[in-house]
Amino acid sequence: MNCREWEERVAGGDPEAAEHLRDCPSCAALAVGLARDARLLQTLPPETFAIDYAAIRTAARRGAVQRSRRPKVLAVLAVAAAVLLTVKLPLHRQPPAPVAKVSVPPPAVQVARAVPAVSSSIPKVQPRRRDPRADLDRRFADFLRTQYELQHPAPPRAREIATGNPNVTILLLPESKGDANE
Amino acid sequence: MHPPTAHEIPETDLLRRAQSGNREALEQLIMLHQHRIFALALRMTGNVADAQDAVQETLIRLHLSIRKIDAMRGVGPWLGAVAVNACHDIGRRRQRSRLIPISATAVEIPDSMPDPERRLSGRESEECLRAGLSTLPEKERTALLLREMQGFTTAEVARALGSSEVTVRSQISSARLKLRRFFQQREEVIS
Numbered sequence: 001m002n003c004r005e006w007e008e009r010v011a012g013g014d015p016e017a018a019e020h021l022r023d024c025p026s027c028a029a030l031a032v033g034l035a036r037d038a039r040l041l042q043t044l045p046p047e048t049f050a051i052d053y054a055a056i057r058t059a060a061r062r063g064a065v066q067r068s069r070r071p072k073v074l075a076v077l078a079v080a081a082a083v084l085l086t087v088k089l090p091l092h093r094q095p096p097a098p099v100a101k102v103s104v105p106p107p108a109v110q111v112a113r114a115v116p117a118v119s120s121s122i123p124k125v126q127p128r129r130r131d132p133r134a135d136l137d138r139r140f141a142d143f144l145r146t147q148y149e150l151q152h153p154a155p156p157r158a159r160e161i162a163t164g165n166p167n168v169t170i171l172l173l174p175e176s177k178g179d180a181n182e
Numbered sequence: 183m184h185p186p187t188a189h190e191i192p193e194t195d196l197l198r199r200a201q202s203g204n205r206e207a208l209e210q211l212i213m214l215h216q217h218r219i220f221a222l223a224l225r226m227t228g229n230v231a232d233a234q235d236a237v238q239e240t241l242i243r244l245h246l247s248i249r250k251i252d253a254m255r256g257v258g259p260w261l262g263a264v265a266v267n268a269c270h271d272i273g274r275r276r277q278r279s280r281l282i283p284i285s286a287t288a289v290e291i292p293d294s295m296p297d298p299e300r301r302l303s304g305r306e307s308e309e310c311l312r313a314g315l316s317t318l319p320e321k322e323r324t325a326l327l328l329r330e331m332q333g334f335t336t337a338e339v340a341r342a343l344g345s346s347e348v349t350v351r352s353q354i355s356s357a358r359l360k361l362r363r364f365f366q367q368r369e370e371v372i373s
Binding site: 007008011012030033034037038040041042043044045046047048049051053055056057059060063 | 209212216217218220225230233234238241242246304307308326327330331351354359361362365
């Protein structure tokens, strides 16, 4: 181990370095210098200052008041957010969409067509603002539809039965009183 | 019989009294630590005005958090860690480069050191020390000051700085060597 490596151990206070210090005057001088620096660091500087206890107490009191206010403000904000959510949520809640009864046409072979490239110059469509009255009308209509569906439950859906052939599926359809398309 | 002074009352008792709302006990606690905290802040920031602000901030935090201090650990380590944070806050708030390494030539260093004894005391040696400290990287300077001035253990320094003990040991060792080289260069220039 060379002196450069010993220096780091001496500076780190490694007790194993003591033996090396006895044999190496350069590292011994370093150890003496480090001890002197440590003493200098422990010596308090000549500058002093007077503490203004009253100012500290006042500032602490102000800080305490601010700290005690913070949770209250947070609580008020939390309550306000909760109230807003409670009031707002039902406005956005949609009733369950009615199940459309559509007869499934036989699968048609679709020819893939190239989608025309959309020009980037087309401006983005801005979402239309909702009319509050229209919203109310729609909600009322939804409410009536929901009530009607509750009183006249929809017939059970078709059941699918798989067969051994993956291309053949048996559909059990319920009887319909009216139109075939109903 | 005279009432016991701050030095005669054990610090743990003072802390307990201060925690129960005794203002005198709190002020006595501050008196016990104020010079060391000021010295730490002065050597951290490099100037008296910022050091005073840091001490003020530290003592306000002491007022506010006195009940949270662990009596077993004592006030010293708590104050040291808070003072370091206050110094960093002031440095950030003022957006100055006091806490980052600055050129030693920018710090006023006394040219003459007549005798070795004088190196260890007085304003000149303090200014020289601050010049040396200002050449250290911030983390190394903080670790060294907490260790040498506040008497923190390596584990306490690591906890205060949110670092590992291995890193702190390396930082302290590096800081000691750099400071020693700075002083050696100064001595060579003078001689």
